[in-house]
Amino acid sequence: MPELPQVPITLEGSSVLHQMFRFDWTAWNKLPATDRAALANAFTEMLARWERGSSEGHPNQSALFSQIGHKGDLTLIHFRDSMEDLNRVELELAQTGIYPYLQLVHSYLSVVELGLYESSEKLYTQLAEKGLEPGTPEWNAGLTEGTARTAGSLASRLYPTIPPAKYLCFYPMDRKRGETVNWYAETMADRRAMMHEHMLIGRRYADSVRQIITGSIGLDDWEWGVDLFADEPVIFKKLIYEMRFDKVSAVYATFGQFFLSVRVPAANAAQWFEGTLA
């Protein structure tokens, strides 16, 4: 049997953009109330349209959040069919009347990713047992066929709707490549086993936390972005704290900044711009 590839198959779905803004309350509150209302309403209409997303095809939704702390006042997350479409969202927002009051201070660009550690090994073994060589046209055809089936069954996870939970926790992360501890130098079997243990913890929290993993290698400054959705934010801490003791996190995870925010449905956006969280 030939040496099997060490790289797990990944499936990609929606392109995703996170935008974090400071809101210029000082300039905004100097506007006459009717001007504020007009700008807020125009923004709200656009947001409502983005919230609904596509009536056919993938959901392609956006959502607004009220962010806590100095790292931003508002978060927008956008799921779209392409990076180009995400750029179009940015440009559309930049033409709105409310844009001068929004200061874009952070963002994150990624794509929904499902890492198929378990089925990769199975598929690689099957193909190898058929006598195929990695990298040959026959091998690639086998991969494409095996993957397409999986992708079909996972379509709703690859092109997700945005969970309606009250709180959002977002953070980017890397797998460590240290001088002695190096995720990318571990064997596929060891990585699979560690990811499995990691997933079991996540599963125990599945009732209260919805998770969307996005990949950003080649797209942004970290390797992955994690979005957690829950109605109660302390569960984020409990979940991530418990995971911090599993091997893949304890030894191999490096974390970026954490962003916590509260969902503001379009229906409540105008109220937010008057300074009140519904």
Place this chain on the structure above:
Amino acid sequence: MPELPQVPITLEGSSVLHQMFRFDWTAWNKLPATDRAALANAFTEMLARWERGSSEGHPNQSALFSQIGHKGDLTLIHFRDSMEDLNRVELELAQTGIYPYLQLVHSYLSVVELGLYESSEKLYTQLAEKGLEPGTPEWNAGLTEGTARTAGSLASRLYPTIPPAKYLCFYPMDRKRGETVNWYAETMADRRAMMHEHMLIGRRYADSVRQIITGSIGLDDWEWGVDLFADEPVIFKKLIYEMRFDKVSAVYATFGQFFLSVRVPAANAAQWFEGTLA
């Protein structure tokens, strides 16, 4: 006996937000004195209400501090029942007349946390000795029951009033996850023993320093935030210096920025805005 969990039980209480502001003295001092007085009074009234906190339920207080150095001129700390309520505080503050003179330059979001290293091991052992398996409904029920009793007795520490001391020292911190030195890879027993030694030092300073530990995994960029309250700031240095030699700090602690500030009760706030520390 089954393998016991390696993650200590934590109890969570008040949601906590630290806000650090630069104050725009130049613009402020250009205002007519009567305008300054009116804005300062309105702020002071709000602060006085926040200082009193809730008349029933948890204290839910805020406090104002005059910060030393370029990292900020004013610090506000807020204890509330939820992250949503902290966001409401931010939004309320943003609508005040004094807000244009406040530049939010830093913040920290966390939740009061009690890490029960000692009782976790006892409770895990008790449950295991009853023949329960970690993760089963019976085990979880046992945990919930055992923890509820403890949480009740610790309510005043989980939902604290803000100590009236003159000085505040705040800093965030992590436990190290290096390539060879990794807190999260140590056994529960070793971690408990190190935390015990650490706590004994803290106890010897208990007469002069009040400490509130908050957890921020999943909420902000460090794992914990530490607030120390004392009437004499050199004691902060003595306490933290002594702790730096205990094993859990010497080997496993990583520290963020340190913020030192002087309490400004609402009764003295108007005076501060005229440039004088009472």
Place this chain on the structure above:
Amino acid sequence: MPELPQVPITLEGSSVLHQMFRFDWTAWNKLPATDRAALANAFTEMLARWERGSSEGHPNQSALFSQIGHKGDLTLIHFRDSMEDLNRVELELAQTGIYPYLQLVHSYLSVVELGLYESSEKLYTQLAEKGLEPGTPEWNAGLTEGTARTAGSLASRLYPTIPPAKYLCFYPMDRKRGETVNWYAETMADRRAMMHEHMLIGRRYADSVRQIITGSIGLDDWEWGVDLFADEPVIFKKLIYEMRFDKVSAVYATFGQFFLSVRVPAANAAQWFEGTLA
């Protein structure tokens, strides 16, 4: 046979400047539409001239991209015959009417580089077998002669035209010089073998990704800059993820920021400045 040099021969071609700008939509949208049109047209004319590049000699082209995220709104890349000419481009742009709306937030200066690991070893061995000593005039003459031949055959790669692909991925990188893992302390033979494995992966993606490597030691803050061009951006992630498992990347690569952008041909630039991606 004398000890052979450990430094591979590199060939250098076009000088390259990346410029990343935030665009001040707020100020821009306050301009009368006719003023915007005039400024955009003047910029477009200059860009069209830069896109065409030189009618003789090297291509010396520039290209415009619409960047996604907060790290910039527009990217310009310029290929020229000298660093001086790149500085002239900067100065010419600074005199345009649209420049006040462009805020230069990042840049990268480098030179197209071909690292000749394979032929270096061959050439060094040939010269040594002729009895020449490294560093002697005869050796250097031999190097110059051997290299000139190669450079001639690689001219179109040293002075490339800008690929017409829809997406650009740019990132800078270093080879690690850690305390135990140190690229520059590995033997030439080991480095060559690792680069070879690396190149084989790139080759499998050659149909969908065009790559231009530039060197920036002594010119900018990282050792190399990588430009990837493709019509489908997920391929950037797939390529770089697969490479992350090859030894030279897994163990020795350190990455800077990643910048993703969408090509805006001069023909579509005016439309972009009206807020629409073609």
Place this chain on the structure above:
Amino acid sequence: MPELPQVPITLEGSSVLHQMFRFDWTAWNKLPATDRAALANAFTEMLARWERGSSEGHPNQSALFSQIGHKGDLTLIHFRDSMEDLNRVELELAQTGIYPYLQLVHSYLSVVELGLYESSEKLYTQLAEKGLEPGTPEWNAGLTEGTARTAGSLASRLYPTIPPAKYLCFYPMDRKRGETVNWYAETMADRRAMMHEHMLIGRRYADSVRQIITGSIGLDDWEWGVDLFADEPVIFKKLIYEMRFDKVSAVYATFGQFFLSVRVPAANAAQWFEGTLA
């Protein structure tokens, strides 16, 4: 004999604040000359009062320096009896007419510290030989008594006057807590020996360099701040370079930014504000 404490005794004196400002020459030079003179004179009067310090008790002086480079144009250092008094200095300065032209870009908060490595071991041994146990009331009483005597004899170093030298070099530093090299895990005897070697170098420079060490654990972002005063700045380089080879620096020191500045006595301050160094 009981195990002796591993933490050296430290004595603390004056609270110290460093402030680094950029000066807005552009706005300043737009003022009419008479306005500039009035503002500079008012500042100079305040500075002269601060330079004189207290007529009784501790010196409690401030001093002004003209800083070289982009990290600031002016440095102020303040020695006071308490952190509160330092905050009062900040507030007083913020109310002056010159403050709008000063942009506070950096600061450092610390307290004069004498680390008594030598006498700590002696005192601990004496107390232990008397049969006292560390941490008992008798032990603490013995420490207090032994320390008070020392503090008395060191009063002029704990509450220093500001040396009149022409140049100031300030930098903060830490002792390293790496994964294998960790100052806080070394024995007291080893640390004492290394500090002794370090001190001997300092002593050889004592004729030309005056040094004030301040501690900032719990107060600011590094563990110590170092102020060196000399009439000839190259001596700073010679002293610190030589020390870099002693073990405590070579192996255990981590340095922050370095700030070099030239003394501007109050008598010359008005001249500085007209753009000339006396």
Place this chain on the structure above:
Amino acid sequence: MPELPQVPITLEGSSVLHQMFRFDWTAWNKLPATDRAALANAFTEMLARWERGSSEGHPNQSALFSQIGHKGDLTLIHFRDSMEDLNRVELELAQTGIYPYLQLVHSYLSVVELGLYESSEKLYTQLAEKGLEPGTPEWNAGLTEGTARTAGSLASRLYPTIPPAKYLCFYPMDRKRGETVNWYAETMADRRAMMHEHMLIGRRYADSVRQIITGSIGLDDWEWGVDLFADEPVIFKKLIYEMRFDKVSAVYATFGQFFLSVRVPAANAAQWFEGTLA
């Protein structure tokens, strides 16, 4: 024979300040052409005077460069007899009419340094063979005498004129003090041997690259600053790349930012301010 010092003798010459500015083209281009000309001429006159330097004593010159990339638009380097004089240059520049269009974004303060690894060992050995003890008055007298002779013969390198080359490459650097790899813990003999190998590479480039090494321990944030002057910038890359494989760089060097710029003689400065590189 006594233990010889481990610290090489260094000789110091001119005090050196690098200043990097962004130029505010937007505000500048709003000025009437006659105002621009007047301001540029006044600046040019000052620059011409600085370029000529001192008519007697040390050269004490300054030079202007057009910088490439976002790290700055203009670089000024100044060689003077003292740090005070460098501060005077800063203050003089700040009073010019063009200063409001210059934003100082970076700087570097250092002093020309010749590290005498070879002659230090010889001199230390000679003195020891005479029976002198390091640190005694006799030893120091011998050092002073031996060094003075050397300094005299190196005066033109200690107080250099600014080379007239077209391109400048500047970067700061440190010697690594890692947990296992630590330059300052190596023996003098090993350091000397590594510096010797390093110097031999530099010598082979001496025809095309002029190098000025400045020391900045105690003066600025890195240990050394390196200025390379050449008419062809690719040679910077070739030289530094080759050096990166010698042991002292591969293992012990840590680099800061790299700044590349093109010389603008005073004769061409007015043209630059009209947006053209001569």
